[in-house]
Amino acid sequence: MALKGVVAERLAGKKREVAGMIAEKSTLFEELRHLNLLLVEDDELLRNSLELFFENEGCRLLARGSAEEGLSVLRQQPFDVVITDFRLPGMNGLDFLRALQELQPDAQKILLTAYMNENVLAEAFRLGVHEFIEKPLSTDDVEDALVRILNRRGGAGKICQ
Amino acid sequence: MSWIYPALLGAAVAALVTTFFCLKRERRRLRRRTEAALYRQLEEFFAIFQAVEGGAYVADMESHEILAITGRNQELFGSNLVGSKCYERAGLGGGRGPCLFCSNRILVNPDGTPARPVVREFRNPADNHWYLCIDRAIHWPDGRLVRLEIAINITARKQAEENLRRSEHNFRELVENSLVGILLVQDGEIVYQNPEQRRLLGNMPNSLLLKDFTAIHPEDLAKVRESYRKINSGVVAQADLEFRLYSGGRRREGELVWVYCRARPIDFQGRKTMLISMVDISQAKELERLVRVQDKMSSLGRVAAGMAHEIRNPLSGINIYLGTLQRMYDRPEMRARVEEIFQRLMAASAKIEAVIQRVIDFAKPGQLQVRALDPNQPVAAALELATVILERHGIVPELEAAAELPLCRIDRQQIEQVLLNLLTNSAEAMEQLPPGARRLLRVRTLMAEGMVEIRVDDSGPGIPAGVRERILDPFYTTKGDGTGIGLNISHRIISDHGGRLEVAKSDLGGARFRVMLPPESGMRKT
Structure with missing residues (x-):
């Protein structure tokens, strides 16, 4: 119950913030252009659409179809933001996040889920997931989540090289 | 000479007396002999009674x-x-x-x-x-x-007579008070019906000819006729079947009652007689229907999580593409890109519709709606439907479909449901395997024992021999959260198709389920 409350608050907070963050949103992609983004999503259509979306904004988004492939690129280069689906063939999103936490603890984590489940949420919180995006997601959902992440990170003054 | 007369007289008297005594003695002797003979005869006669x-x-x-x-x-x-x-x-x-x-x-x-x-x-x-x-x-x-x-x-x-009388009495009591309806039919004519039978069918006149089958639901008529014919012609020794009856004995009278019926020929009072017994299973049928619905709902619940994923992914794709399109809208140099996006949008939309259609088909309530069909069709459909679940378990199913299978009269949806149930069971069973163990799932279609066989093999832990006999029973489950109904329903569905569901050990190491379906007669593909 408490957990659901937290999630609800976070989701509501998300909506409230949107209005006050138009300015930031307008400059979001300028900031993002300096960052490395990784997407792990097995659904080809969604993966392609997000790739195109970021490409169209001139951002560097590397997209992979499985956690294993995601890990292999994580071992080669650092990422500022990692967006991963929860349900993946083979290694699932949570295990991937666990591995990510060890490899690159500073990376910002966004979890995509189609089917919210308390156990999954609790585990994701524990692993320090910064943002959840529930499917079906829209470009606004993605932008809002990224804005919030950049704001928080910006506050901490730490940006990836 | 006067002395001579008295002397003569004396002699005569003496002779008479002698003769008299002689005769008397002779008579006594004769009587004794006769008596002895009579006693002897009596003794001989009596001797018989020693035996x-x-x-x-x-x-x-x-x-x-x-x-x-x-x-x-x-x-x-x-x-x-x-x-x-x-x-x-x-x-x-x-x-x-x-x-x-x-x-x-x-x-x-x-x-x-x-x-x-x-x-x-x-x-x-x-x-x-x-x-x-x-x-x-x-x-x-x-x-x-x-x-x-x-x-x-x-x-x-x-004593034998008494026992027989008692046994006849008991037998009569048994038959008269039986919870099972009992009918005796000679030459298609009812010659006896017990009270329960009267309750089931209404008080039918004893002379009613069964051959018209007016009491039987039209959809079940063919099935009943076929069984009746088979027993009458001696093809089978006994027929067991379920069908619906109009309780009044005639259509539009009374209500529909489901009965489980057994018929077998017997010799009754020296005449060839059909012994028909039937039980009212309306309540059981109703429960079964409810359980079927519930089971469907629970499997639907299991599928729902997968469906959410399947629908929300293309929906997300659509949203992202739409968002991107909006940004490209006033940039003519992006035309080619936009074209591509439209194609993808349409594909995503069609995908969602396909998913929804599958859910609707799956949830449809089930009267058997049979059609002559290539048995490979429901196999392929079930595998497609199960893909999400199987992938989640890290299983890539293997399909070996025989090319030349005869058509079967099957209800496509129901057979799909059975196969989906078998596939998810296999996937769940293999969940118990240690990580890294082989997770193999093979579906084969083939001809075996004159029937079409759909064989599902897995490399899971298998089913112990003791469990194998009970696994098709209703409410029997080895899963903590299972209802124990899935396999039973599957079993019933296959039985309704005139086939059978068998459990065995698989050469992959786990369980083997064999769905045996009768081919449609005379419709073999060449």
């Missing part, structure tokens, strides 16, 4: 004194009883006076000649045995009329 269960005796009609007696049972028929009263060892007079039913007075006609023998059965209170008694007056060697009684012990026969 009979029971015995015989002769008693005086007045004094009831036993004059002669013989028999195997010495207590009742011992020779030491000569001189005692016949009623002392038998009779209902309590041994103190002549029996109440003593036959003496009717053994002799009014003119003093012996009457016809008196035959009766009676239970002797002395030994509690039943006797068949034949009484007749006979001439005793001394000339008087005496009573001869031959008593044959018929206790065993009496």
Whole structure:
């Protein structure tokens, strides 16, 4: 119950913030252009659409179809933001996040889920997931989540090289 | 010469006296010889009764004194009883006076000649045995009329008769009070129906001809006719089937009742008779329907999580593409890109519709709607439907479909449901395997034992032999959260198709489920 409350608050907070963050949103992609983004999503259509979306904004988004492939690129280069689906063939999103936490603890984590489940949420919180995006997601959902992440990170003054 | 006459007279007298005594002696000798012969005959006659269960005796009609007696049972028929009263060892007079039913007075006609023998059965209170008694007056060697009684012990026969009577009574009680409706049919005509049967079908006239089958639901008529024909022609020894009846015996009268019916030919009173018994299973059927719905809902729940994923992914794709399109809208140099996006949008939309259609089909309520179909079709459909679940378990199913299968009369949705159930069961069973273990799932279609077989093999932990017999039972489950209904429903669905569901050990190491379906006759592909 408490957990659901937290999630609800976070989701509501998300909506409230949107209005006050138009300015930031307008400059979001300028900031993002300096960052490395990784997407792990097995659904080809969604993966392609997000790739195109970021490409169209001139951002560097590397997209992979499985956690294993995601890990292999994580071992080669650092990422500022990692967006991963929860349900993946083979290694699932949570295990991937666990591995990510060890490899690159500073990376910002966004979890995509189609089917919210308390156990999954609790585990994701524990692993320090910064943002959840529930499917079906829209470009606004993605932008809002990224804005919030950049704001928080910006506050901490730490940006990836 | 006067002395000569008296002398002559004396001599004559002496001769007469001598002759008289001689004659008397001769007569006595003759009588003794006759009596001895009679006694001998009686003895020989009596000797026969040494071989009979029971015995015989002769008693005086007045004094009831036993004059002669013989028999195997010495207590009742011992020779030491000569001189005692016949009623002392038998009779209902309590041994103190002549029996109440003593036959003496009717053994002799009014003119003093012996009457016809008196035959009766009676239970002797002395030994509690039943006797068949034949009484007749006979001439005793001394000339008087005496009573001869031959008593044959018929206790065993009496007991057998009693047992038979009791058993018949019990049997009748059993049949009359049975919770099962029982019908006897001779030449298509009802000759007997018990009360439960009357309740089930209404009070049908005994002469009703069954061959019209007016009481049977039109959809079940063909099935019933076929079973009736098979039994009548001796193709099968017994038929078991379920069908719907109009409780009034005729359509539009009464309500529909589901019955489980068994019919087998018997010999009844020397005539070829059909013994038909039926149980009202309407409630069970209703429960089964409810359980089927519930089970469908629970499997739907299981599928729903997968469906959410399947729908929300393309929906997300659409949203992202739309968002991107919005940004490209006023940039003509992006035209080619936009075209591509439109294509992808349409594909995503179609994908969502396909997913929804599958869910709707799956949830459809189930009367059997059979169609002649290539059995490979539902196999392929079920595999497609199960892909999400299987992928989640890290399983890539293997399909070996036989190319030349005969068509089967099947309800596509229901067979798909059965296969989906088997596939998810396999996937869940393989969940128990240690990580890194092989997770193999193979689906094959083939011809076996004259039937079309759909075989699902997995490399899971398998089903122990003890569980194998029970696994198709309703409510039997080895899963903590299972209802134990899935396989039972599957079993029923396959039975409804005239096929069978079998469990065995797989060569992949786990379980093998065999769905055996009868091919549609005369429709073999060449």
